[in-house]
Amino acid sequence: xxxxxxxINARNLNLWFDTKQVLHNVNFPVYNKKITALIGPSGCGKxxxxxxxxxxxxxxxxxxxxxxxxxxxxxxxxxxxxxxxIRTKVGMVFQQPNPFPKSxxxxxxxxxxxxxxxxxxxxxxxxxxxxxxxxxxxxKDRLNQSAFSLSGGQQQRLCIARALANDPEIILLxxxxxxxxxxxxxxxEELCLALKDKVTILIVTHNIAQAGRISDxxxxxxxxxxxxxxxxxxxxxxxxxxxxxxxxNGVFG
Amino acid sequence: xxxxxxxxxxxxxISDLAGVNxxxxxxxxxxxxxxxxxxxxxxxxxxxxxxxxxxxxxxxxMTAGGIYPAIVGTFWLTILSxxxxxxxxxxxxxxxxxxxxxxxxxxxxRIAVNTLAGIPSIIYGLFGMTVFVQIxxxxxxxxxxxxxxxxLALPVIINTSEEAFRQVPKSFxxxxxxxxxxxxxxxMRVILPAALPNILTGTVLSIGRVAGETAPILFTAATFYSxxxxxxxxxxxxxxxYHIYALMTEGAHPAQQIPIAYGTxxxxxxxxxxxxxxxxIIRYRIRKNRKW
Numbered sequence: 001x002x003x004x005x006x007x008i009n010a011r012n013l014n015l016w017f018d019t020k021q022v023l024h025n026v027n028f029p030v031y032n033k034k035i036t037a038l039i040g041p042s043g044c045g046k047x048x049x050x051x052x053x054x055x056x057x058x059x060x061x062x063x064x065x066x067x068x069x070x071x072x073x074x075x076x077x078x079x080x081x082x083x084x085x086i087r088t089k090v091g092m093v094f095q096q097p098n099p100f101p102k103s104x105x106x107x108x109x110x111x112x113x114x115x116x117x118x119x120x121x122x123x124x125x126x127x128x129x130x131x132x133x134x135x136x137x138x139x140k141d142r143l144n145q146s147a148f149s150l151s152g153g154q155q156q157r158l159c160i161a162r163a164l165a166n167d168p169e170i171i172l173l174x175x176x177x178x179x180x181x182x183x184x185x186x187x188x189e190e191l192c193l194a195l196k197d198k199v200t201i202l203i204v205t206h207n208i209a210q211a212g213r214i215s216d217x218x219x220x221x222x223x224x225x226x227x228x229x230x231x232x233x234x235x236x237x238x239x240x241x242x243x244x245x246x247x248x249n250g251v252f253g
Numbered sequence: 254x255x256x257x258x259x260x261x262x263x264x265x266x267i268s269d270l271a272g273v274n275x276x277x278x279x280x281x282x283x284x285x286x287x288x289x290x291x292x293x294x295x296x297x298x299x300x301x302x303x304x305x306x307x308x309x310x311x312x313x314x315m316t317a318g319g320i321y322p323a324i325v326g327t328f329w330l331t332i333l334s335x336x337x338x339x340x341x342x343x344x345x346x347x348x349x350x351x352x353x354x355x356x357x358x359x360x361x362x363r364i365a366v367n368t369l370a371g372i373p374s375i376i377y378g379l380f381g382m383t384v385f386v387q388i389x390x391x392x393x394x395x396x397x398x399x400x401x402x403x404x405l406a407l408p409v410i411i412n413t414s415e416e417a418f419r420q421v422p423k424s425f426x427x428x429x430x431x432x433x434x435x436x437x438x439x440x441m442r443v444i445l446p447a448a449l450p451n452i453l454t455g456t457v458l459s460i461g462r463v464a465g466e467t468a469p470i471l472f473t474a475a476t477f478y479s480x481x482x483x484x485x486x487x488x489x490x491x492x493x494x495y496h497i498y499a500l501m502t503e504g505a506h507p508a509q510q511i512p513i514a515y516g517t518x519x520x521x522x523x524x525x526x527x528x529x530x531x532x533x534i535i536r537y538r539i540r541k542n543r544k545w
Contacts, residue, residue, distance in 0.1 A: 054431060061354070088433035098424035101447050110442070111432040159428075166432060 003029035008053075008170060008200065013067035015048060017060065021224065022048050025067075028219050028229045030170065035192060035201040037215035037232065039208060041252060045224040046204045050172050053202060054090040055083050071169065088115075091163030091171040091199075096179050097155035099147035099162075104139050107147045107158055111166040125165050132198070133161035134191050153184025157191065170200040178206065189214050208248060212236050220244045294522065298515030306516060315478065315500060316509035320517050325482050326395070326490030327524065330474060331464045333399035333486070334406060339456060341403075342410030347440055349411075350418040370408035375468040377405045382472035396486040398474020405469055406459040413455025417448040450536045457532040461525045467494040477503065493521040 003009065006029030015023035022045045030036050030053075038046040048057065055076060057063045068075040076086050088111065099107050106113075108126040117125075126143075130136040135157040139150070147158055156176055163171050173192070177185040192201055192214050205211050211218050212232060219229040220241070228235060228244045239245040246252060305319050312318035345362075353359040381401025391397040421444050429439035467475075476489035477499050483490045500514035 056427065056431060059427070059430070084433045084435055087431055092431040094424065094427065094431075096424060098422070098428045100425060100428065100443055110429070110434075114432070114434050114438055114442075162428075162432065 003031075006030060007032045007072055009070045010049075010052070011068050011070065013049070013052060013065070013069065015045075015052065015057065015063065015065050018062045023052075024224045026221075026224075026226045028226050029217075030200060030202050031217060032200055033196055033198075034216040035196050035203060035214055036217045036219065037211035038202070038204045038219050038221060039206070039211050039247070040221035040227075041247065042206065044221040046221045047174055049221065050174055050202060050204045053170070053172055054087050054092050056092065058083065088166045089169045091166055091168035093156065093159050093163055093171065093173045093176050095175040097152055097159055099150075099155050099158055102147060103144045104147050104150070104158060105143040108161050108165050110162060126161075129161040129165040130158075132164050132195070133157045134187070134194075135161060151184070153180050153187060156180060156184070156188060160188075160191065160195075164195075164199070168199060170202060171195070173201065173203040175204055175206060177210065185210075208250075220247060222247070294515060294518050297512060298517070298519035301512045301516035302519060307520060311478065311513075314506070315504055315513065316506045320491075320493070320496060320513070320520060322479050322482055323491040323493045323496040323517065324520060324524065326475075327464055327493040327521070329395055329483065330398050330402060330470065330490065330492055331460055331528070333395065334402035334463050335456060335460060337400060337403035338406040338410050338459065342407050343414050343445075343452060345407075345411050346414035346418055347445075349415055351436065351440060351444075366408050366411050369404070370412070373468075374405060374466050375471075377401055377469040378471050378473060380404075381469060386473055392487065393472070393474060393476070393489050394487045395474055395483050395490050398470040398490070398492075399486070401469045401473045402463045402466060405466065406463050409459050409462070410452075410455055413458070414448070414452045417451035417455070418444060420451060421447045450539045453532055453536045453539075457529045457536075460528050460532070464525050464528070465494050465521065467492075467498050470495055493517055493524070497521070 008030040010026050010028050010030075013023055013026040014021065026049060038049060040046050051057050052065065053069060053076075057065065065077060068077050070076075071086070071089065074081070076090075100110060102110070105126055108129050109122045112122045112125055127136065130139060135154060138154060139145075139158075142149070147155065150158060156179075160171070160176075177188050180188065189210065192203065195201065196216075203211075203215065215232045217229065218232040218235050220227045220235065220239075220243070222243050228239060228241045230240070235244065236248060239248060307319055307324060308321050309319035310322050311320065345366075349359060349362065353362075378401065381397055381404070385391045385397035385400050386393055389397075391400075425443050425447060426439050429443045430436070434442070470492055474490055475492050475495035477491075477495075479489065479491050497514045497517050500510040500517065504510050
């Protein structure tokens with residue numbers, strides 16, 4: 001399923017926690033400026049797979065990985081790669097909104113402050129990023145207030161703004177709406193569609209309808225394998241694999 | 254029709270009532286000790302408290318005058334020992350929480366820390382005398398006493414700091430690393446600030462302990478009587494707890510000395526309360542903006 005026209009590819013990716021193999025020989029492309037959704041039942045390894053793309057699994061001492069993920073022809077699992085560099089190119093938004101206990105401004109400025117950017121430039125990028133994440137109008141008058149004063153949906157958009165500020169190539173979204181109410185969810189979905197002009201999106205969701213609404217490509221995972229990867233429209237109308245069909249029809253979840 | 258619930262006194266009700274009253278009784282005992290403690294300190298020490306008492310040095314072989322040098326001595330002993338123990342304790346805790354793999358070395362450090370916490374304070378005094386006063390040639394001095402007190406405070410500060418770091422949600426660290434921060438940047442910019450209020454709580458406890466300790470400074474810093482204030486960290490100092498001890502055990506005029514001892518105790522209590530209040534205010538200020 002590897003496609004060399006894609007900018008990002010997972011190739012023969014295998015992952016173990018201790019001796020338990022969680023990902024089995026996963027191959028799939030992530031196309032530039034498209035939304036790719038990963039779906040599958042709980043425990044199928046979709047979140048673990050997502051976390052391979054910014055090497056967050058490195059935090060788990062028992063985890064080891066074979067295979068590669070290429071980002072613009074560079075294998076991010078190469079020994080010479082600077083992990084922090086990878087993580088600025090690959091942004092991530094988590095399931096639970098997790099702003100820092102800092103002001104709204106400093107949350108978005110965080111990644112820039114790490115790289116000691118000029119203050120005037122930081123202010124510009126913070127504004128751009130907040131606008132890009134559709135939250136500027138709601139927070140422009142209270143940038144110095146704590147990020148915890150925001151609602152859950154606003155916090156999640158703040159987290160998206162925080163990721164955007166690093167000017168990433170791709171943003172990973174790990175079930176970003178599962179902790180949000182329907183209205184906030186709709187807003188984030190619309191935002192994703194608007195963002196794909198600028199940035200590639202890889203989203204994990206347990207909400208099949210959501211994958212159908214926003215994604216261009218979908219990968220269906222089951223028991224650590226990439227069972228099927230196709231254009232979303234194709235998969236949702238004529239799934240090739242029986243397991244995909246069963247999952248999409250709600251036979252198991 | 255709804256049947257009325259029969260009212261009857263049964264065993265469960267009686268034992269319940271007895272239990273509650275037993276708890277009340279224990280509360281009263283506790284309160285009694287606390288109140289009588291404060292009453293005795295105030296009633297016996299209150300009479301000697303005056304402006305002169307807290308601003309002048311002792312005169313007439315400690316039968317009159319004030320305790321200003323002891324206040325200054327205890328103040329500096331406390332500040333210096335915390336200034337020594339707090340960074341060391343926080344850094345140790347950071348290492349234990351963030352970097353150390355659960356190998357034998359870390360287990361050893363933990364065991365050492367917990368053992369240190371249980372060692373009687375007089376042993377710290379002996380240790381400080383041997384190492385700081387004699388081997389390192391600091392002499393009986395503010396510095397030697399502060400370092401000894403610092404080591405005494407270290408286990409509490411390490412343990413509370415470690416606990417404080419563990420209470421910081423893991424998601425903060427993840428979020429920080431996911432934005433391209435290094436481990437060190439994540440600790441300095443996110444985790445440490447988030448843990449600080451709880452670390453301060455531990456520090457407050459340590460301040461109370463350090464300010465009130467007599468045994469560790471007995472051989473390392475304290476002097477029985479001094480006309481002048483310490484000019485450098487190499488000077489001997491008077492200290493409030495040691496001053497109480499001296500007033501009660503030495504000198505030839507117990508009738509005049511004992512009220513002064515209680516007065517000194519009152520000042521020591523007030524001082525600890527004052528420092529704790531400042532720390533609590535700082536903690537409250539920091540916490541006000543932190544909700545997670």
